[in-house]
Amino acid sequence: MPEFALARRGAAAHPRTMPSPRAYRPILAALAGVAALALMDAFMKGASLAIGAYSAALLRSALGLCLIAPVWLAAGGRWPGRQALRLHLVRGVVSAFMALSFFFALTRLPIAETIAISFFAPILSLYLAAIILKERIRRSAIAAGLFGLAGTLVIVGGRIGRETFNDGAAAGLTAILFSALLYAYNLILARQQAQTAGPLEIASFHSGVGAAVLALGAPWLLALPDGETFLAIGAASLLTVCGAAVLGWAYAREEAQVLVPMEYSGFLWAALFGWLFFAETVTPTVLAGTALIVIGCAIATRRDSRAGST
Template identity: 30%
Template structure:
């Protein structure tokens, strides 16, 4: 559900921009809609005390990093066809592996380092540098977005040790509204009803997708949930064809399986590593 909702959100992003909305407006409505949705669920359910926190600096850092990653992600969606933008985003586990080794000192064997190299080879195939298939700067913003999103995932590992998932989602959404609201004052403009429907769709679909992903991670192990994200390429291809009359080029059909394969292998090796550590701890 999360993957399908995020794909719908990405479609609304392109439609909103195509109907005159600026990037700053799209970002504001994405977070404002999510804040209203999450806030309503908290108010109707466990109440405000359930999202109380003593780690506000960590949430502020997560909001700053997450907003920057989101901005680059949206720029990529606007610059590239949906399938290509989605495929570039699949490099996130590759960057997470690199950051996990460098920042957290996580053990990373040659299996995963080889998967990292293979994944980047797939990116080169999809991006076609110098080939003129699509704007190269769209590939660059996509890689920056994936790198920053990987940084968010590393930060969330630390925050998740003491904070509930709903608390993290709540503070990310609400804290983001403040700086985006200031930006919105300068970029807001009148739109026809159709454009407003796309902007509202970005917020509601994004918020619902975020909640669905949070629920999924709460119901199943990461090694099972995360690979489901790769099915977003199916949705992106479908929406790209039905809404924008575009299909992935030959390079994407070749490079996407390479990137997806490397990402899945990284997830599998991480699962094996954690199983080994658990077994050793039990035996000890």
């Protein structure tokens, strides 16, 4: 075909420049960060099964504060202003209960299934942004919401239809749906925080406020871990800090629309770690539901081709 031949000659005359290896570093960093956080979930599941989700969540926040606060102070960290402090406090409280409900869900559900349902949170955040930040809901957000809802219903329906469904699984599903709602609100708060504080300050107050809130129940609920469980929580704290730092480095050097799809690799890591550490399997309904949720997230993060589209 003449057009095809002309196109090939044009391509030969103007060869496409191949991206340098440096261009792939943010993508590789994002994949590594997601893998680190998925491994953190595996450590926290083991710790939560050993001493309970509350104790594991409290100790992880406390250890995380011990890791990140000295770095923030050494970098010249100062006490935040009134607006930033208010956001730190609100997000710290939200994150504390978000993590607590998520880790509880991990004790009742497979890791991959738990993370798959949590993927619905970015879609929920679009609607919360419309309510809280007065952002306009785009048509793509409506489509994304429908895909995300359908995927969540497929996963939940598959769990209900299994013989293994019991009160524990019902509690786990309730906990992860509640955690996803809090995570969606957490994303809105993180967006507001980023405009008033730096990443080290945010990370320090995130762990510190979360630990302080959870510590209120320590006299009645805290269970001290044995040496192996303490090491697991310590590893989870280190992975949390490292994973967040690596992802922050990646997002500072590449567009979100390029890196957001890398977040979905967390499902693959979760399935791998769940199989390796807990002999968990992934069912067809979880795969199908995850695919629908990922499609919804892809629609939600895609920029409209026309300016002003609603």
